[in-house]
Amino acid sequence: MSLHLDNINTLIELIDSGNKLALAPDYSGCAMKAVRYLINHKVRDLHLVGVPSIGFQGDMLIGSGCVSTVETAAVTIGEYGLAPRFTDAIKKGAVNIIDGTCPAIHAGLQAAEKGIPYMPVRGIIGSDLLKKREDWIIGNNPFDKEDSPLVMVKAIAPDVTLIHAPLADREGNVWIGVRREMMVMAHASKTTLVTYENLYEGNLLNDTNMAPGTISSLYISALALAKNGAWPVGLFGTYPADDTHLRLYIEMARTEDGFQNYLSQYVLDKEIKE
Amino acid sequence: MNIQFKPEELIISTIADMLEGLSHVAIGASSPIPGSAALLARAKSKGKLRVSMLGSEEHNAFTNGGTELFDCAAQGRIDAFFLGGGQIDGRANINLVGIGEYPRSKARFPGSFGSAYLYFLIPRIILFREEHTPRVLVPKVDFISAPGISAENIYRPGGPYALVTGRCVFIFNKKLGSFCLKSLHPGHTIEEVDEMTGFTYEKPINIPQTPKPSAATIELIRGLVADEVSETYPAFAERVFAN
Numbered sequence A: 001m002s003l004h005l006d007n008i009n010t011l012i013e014l015i016d017s018g019n020k021l022a023l024a025p026d027y028s029g030c031a032m033k034a035v036r037y038l039i040n041h042k043v044r045d046l047h048l049v050g051v052p053s054i055g056f057q058g059d060m061l062i063g064s065g066c067v068s069t070v071e072t073a074a075v076t077i078g079e080y081g082l083a084p085r086f087t088d089a090i091k092k093g094a095v096n097i098i099d100g101t102c103p104a105i106h107a108g109l110q111a112a113e114k115g116i117p118y119m120p121v122r123g124i125i126g127s128d129l130l131k132k133r134e135d136w137i138i139g140n141n142p143f144d145k146e147d148s149p150l151v152m153v154k155a156i157a158p159d160v161t162l163i164h165a166p167l168a169d170r171e172g173n174v175w176i177g178v179r180r181e182m183m184v185m186a187h188a189s190k191t192t193l194v195t196y197e198n199l200y201e202g203n204l205l206n207d208t209n210m211a212p213g214t215i216s217s218l219y220i221s222a223l224a225l226a227k228n229g230a231w232p233v234g235l236f237g238t239y240p241a242d243d244t245h246l247r248l249y250i251e252m253a254r255t256e257d258g259f260q261n262y263l264s265q266y267v268l269d270k271e272i273k274e
Numbered sequence B: 001m002n003i004q005f006k007p008e009e010l011i012i013s014t015i016a017d018m019l020e021g022l023s024h025v026a027i028g029a030s031s032p033i034p035g036s037a038a039l040l041a042r043a044k045s046k047g048k049l050r051v052s053m054l055g056s057e058e059h060n061a062f063t064n065g066g067t068e069l070f071d072c073a074a075q076g077r078i079d080a081f082f083l084g085g086g087q088i089d090g091r092a093n094i095n096l097v098g099i100g101e102y103p104r105s106k107a108r109f110p111g112s113f114g115s116a117y118l119y120f121l122i123p124r125i126i127l128f129r130e131e132h133t134p135r136v137l138v139p140k141v142d143f144i145s146a147p148g149i150s151a152e153n154i155y156r157p158g159g160p161y162a163l164v165t166g167r168c169v170f171i172f173n174k175k176l177g178s179f180c181l182k183s184l185h186p187g188h189t190i191e192e193v194d195e196m197t198g199f200t201y202e203k204p205i206n207i208p209q210t211p212k213p214s215a216a217t218i219e220l221i222r223g224l225v226a227d228e229v230s231e232t233y234p235a236f237a238e239r240v241f242a243n
Helices: A008-012 A032-040 A056-063 A084-092 A102-114 A181-188 A243-252 A256-266 B007-018 B032-044 B065-074 B115-121 B190-196 B215-229 B234-241
Strands: A020-023 A046-050 A067-072 A096-099 A118-121 A136-140 A149-154 A160-169 A191-200 A222-225 B024-027 B050-053 B080-083 B087-089 B124-129 B160-165 B168-173 B178-184
Touching: A008 A032, A008 A191, A008 A222, A032 A056, A032 A160, A032 A191, A046 A056, A056 A067, A056 A084, A084 A256, A102 A118, A102 A149, A102 A181, A102 B065, A102 B115, A160 A181, A181 B065, A243 A256, B007 B032, B007 B124, B007 B160, B007 B215, B024 B032, B024 B065, B032 B050, B032 B124, B032 B215, B032 B234, B065 B115, B080 B115, B178 B190, B215 B234
Parallel strands: A020 A046, A020 A160, A046 A067, A067 A096, A160 A191, A191 A222, B024 B050, B024 B080, B080 B124, B124 B160
Antiparallel strands: A118 A149, A136 A149, B160 B168, B168 B178
């Protein structure tokens, strides 16, 4: 059975309202085209997990009312300033924020990947982050009888991971190169949905150069081809971000009305008709 | 000879001097000035210093995704790193989360990133914040993303080393748990720093001026460093280094 779907819309139908959805940061693999479909699809109450942070896709989903909870080490759009819709939603109390720190999010996913309930993580003790987290507990290093406190982070098992990758083959193997946090995301998630830029002729796992950077189809639930699928953010090793468009987004998303204008010009029902 | 330089170039040169003799410096998200400083220090080290810059494809030798920086730090394989903060207080606590009551912050920042971990593990953490005002350098942060000091029983090989701002350099004294003014940038005065700093700090009797970058350093910054940093921070490179 082929994992390949004819179009992104069918792929996106595999995401339900209320899902815990893991997403990659802007410098990794962002399925922005699929996110626009998702906004069109009017999913609600998503629990986003930024691995370990999220950028434009998080801001757009939050602004579109698709999100009830954001679990992340940061919502960042880097050099462009503060994420406008996220910042506004926090001010209004429109989303529940679960503030974390990068290595704790990675560790939570690694615990899920290994099928264990938690993972110890260095640091964190004395941070106010800890006060707000029921899923982080201070334990003691069991190999040290002395007082040796250590934070235990509960496993994070997302319902869905949604990413964009440079290459995938007909078998459904997905090449992510050194961006291996996406491999951990796929291993930890119940469902992994992938859009990809180009079809790789042959089997990625049979190519010794490509195989180490490839997520095996074992972990992939479905894929769809999406040319320029990360636009307007960039895709590592493939194309840079569209700086002009991102600036336009920041400008328009400054206000609620402006953001709605952005949606009607660039998101709502545009690509569905392609 | 009187060399003209921009405020950013002075800071880049000052931070680069703090990295002299180190083996591995890592650069986190949204850090164009620390990134430039690390690249300058690498150029001056004649290849001895390794720089791992998040978000870069050219200047990043990690092959294990987002986790490798953190694994490396916990093993003691990274000597220096940079953190900032919407607020920084006199105990070197940093706040990357927001101002006011949490979680409905009056002003919300992006988030804590890896600070709550890396601050504990990397020996030389340089705090950098260009804006030096009482709203940034506060008596007590509203939210501790990462604490400046920890109790004895907490595993903590790392911590604050210095705080570099647009006006001066502070060095953190771990025994006292407070900052000490080290130097004033050219054109800035102690009265001004006193007025613009919300926390109390130690000061020596004679306060030196932050050394100005040499002509050779400026040439390196505007040439090699500007070119290398533009891959990750094009907007910054355009703003600061374009003529």
